Amino acid sequence: MRFDIVSVFPEFFSVLDLSLVGKAQERGILDVQSHDLRDWTDDPHRTVDDTPAGGGAGMVMRPDIWGTAIDSLMESSQGRRGSRTILAIPTPSGVPLTQRTCERLAQEASQIIIACGRYEGIDARVSEHYSSVGIEVLEYSLGDYVLNGGEVAAVALVEAVGRLLPGMVGNPESLVEESHGAAGLLEYPVYTRPQTWREQAIPPVLTSGNHGVTARWRRDRAIEKTAARRPDMMRQLDSASLDKLDKRKLASLGWLVPAQADHPVPMNARVARAEDIASVAELAAATFPDAAPDYLSDVSIQAFIAENLTPDTFTTYIHSPDWLTMVLVDPCGRIVGYTLSLVPESDGVAGRDEGAPVDAVVGNKARKGPLVELSKFYIAESWRGSGASTMLFNATRVALLERTGEWEEPYLWLGTNARNKRAQKAYKALGFERVGKRTFTVGEQDNSDVVFARLLRMA
Structure with a gap:
């Protein structure tokens, strides 16, 4: 040339x-x-x-x-x-x-x-x-x-x-990994000798000898840097180049990859407000049937929705100091996910009469603080598998920690249908442990639930 x-x-x-x-x-x-x-x-x-x-x-x-x-x-x-x-x-x-x-x-x-x-x-x-x-x-x-x-x-x-x-x-490889290269990301931070300089050490992962862990660490740092400094590049990132771990990292930074989308999109998880009531109730009514077991009749499902998932009930939840309602909002302002948590007073138990695992021990750490109930956790169907559940749960957990911050080891528990293997797998991925069972009534029919719990502080 x-x-x-x-x-x-x-x-x-x-x-x-x-x-x-x-x-x-x-x-x-x-x-x-x-x-x-x-x-x-x-x-x-x-x-x-x-x-x-x-x-x-x-x-x-x-x-x-x-x-x-x-x-x-x-x-x-x-x-x-x-x-x-x-x-x-x-x-x-x-x-x-x-x-x-x-x-x-x-x-x-x-x-x-x-x-x-x-x-x-x-x-x-x-x-x-x-x-x-x-x-x-x-x-x-x-x-x-x-x-x-x-x-x-x-x-x-x-x-x-x-x-x-x-x-x-x-080395042509450097053209792939560098900033603005084929990966579409800014380059990860780089280090060399001396091992420690001005009391700052090279991150141990880079000297571990584990090439797979090192590659993952570098990829995560590149994603973090790009999200923080160049959101315009994040919007152009090729979704086809992202694996499950990439999507999980993106979700922790406020970016999701919807099904069939070419690029990640920025999302916002926040506490629900009064103006969200109608939208949350609509989403709740639309998503609850997806989680209901197939043996429940439509009449029972609709009866439960009419009694528990109306604008009036969500008005109570959103305005009550005992409840925390979180929503996940897409770039167009649409609510695509929500959680509803019951926070007890002091170190009490939420849902004691509904099968709360009062005596459970998870993570080999005894509960020292309240047992919070994650009563509802739903994502719109079009956003499932995008990392939306991880993003919304992380935001919910942070908000709950703000409510229970004075306690050393608060717990979080939930019940999910025993036949819903998809939901059980998702909760395990979020750090929950199976700790028991309970019977939960939907309409006029008994519903068998699996009970999960986890440490609220666990990363």
């Missing part, structure tokens, strides 16, 4: 004789030539600019000088096999330069002419003309700021595109 950089300060580009770019030129991987725009002038003062048409501050670079320079450089590449010239113009008004653009240029271009503007920029007719005659014109920007000229952006383009050429980088 050949880069022809045109500027009124061609000496600026001596920096490209250094490091990997310089070595790549010596090895014939790429050819970088810098040119003085003034060499194409024909007046004694070597003038390249003039006053802006219509008035205004500053000076504008003349199209006739630029046209002569670009034509000359394009002619020099004619006849080369498979040649394709792209005209790149650094400008604050250009499109952001991305890794995907650099990858495309590295694959498609044989010559890139970089026109470095100064002053108020290059006459707009230059870009318009070359576009009209079939030359791809890339007007690009490094970011939302203004430089004195295009030289710094030209160096950036040469480095970013050049390093993607075959043979440029010693």
Whole structure:
């Protein structure tokens, strides 16, 4: 590949004789030539600019000088096999330069002419003309700021595109794992010797020798960094590239991957408010039948909904200090999940008369504090399997800890239908242990439940 950089300060580009770019030129991987725009002038003062048409501050670079320079450089590449010239113009008004653009240029271009503007920029007719005659014109920007000229952006383009050429980088794997690489994430934090520096040690996982654990740690850190610094990149992350552990990590950071979605979406788990009452009741009525056993009649199911899952009952729950109602909200403001928890006073037991596991011991730690009941936990069908349950449960657990923070070891318990293996598996994944059974009445029919419990503080 050949880069022809045109500027009124061609000496600026001596920096490209250094490091990997310089070595790549010596090895014939790429050819970088810098040119003085003034060499194409024909007046004694070597003038390249003039006053802006219509008035205004500053000076504008003349199209006739630029046209002569670009034509000359394009002619020099004619006849080369498979040649394709792209005209790149650094400008604050250009499109952001991305890794995907650099990858495309590295694959498609044989010559890139970089026109470095100064002053108020290059006459707009230059870009318009070359576009009209079939030359791809890339007007690009490094970011939302203004430089004195295009030289710094030209160096950036040469480095970013050049390093993607075959043979440029010693280890091609680094191009996959690095920020903005094929993984679509920012790069994980990196470390080297000494083992401890200024009382900060290298994370032990990196010196454990367990390559699988190390790879997972790095992947999680990359996801964390990207979510925190570049939510725009998270919205473009390819869902097909994410495994179950990725989705679990994303859920802990407020991002979910709905079924059939191309990219993750940001979600919000919060305490329910008065304006949520109707939506929560509607979701409760829609999701309760999914969890009911198949032996329950429709009459019994509808009777339970009519008695326990109405706007009036949720009004009581949301306004009562004894209950905590949490909701999961999608980017459009729709409620797609909810939990309902009963918090007893002091170190009491919620649901003592409903089969609460008063004497259970979980996690080999005796209960020291209240036994909270997770009375209801439902996710809309379209969001199941996306990590929604993990996100909503984590938010619920944090909110419950705020309510019970003075106690050393509070417990959380729930009952779920004995035939609902899907729900039981999900609760086990959330850290619950099976501790007993209970009988629960739905309508006029007895319903056999499995009772689960877990430490509220357990991560």
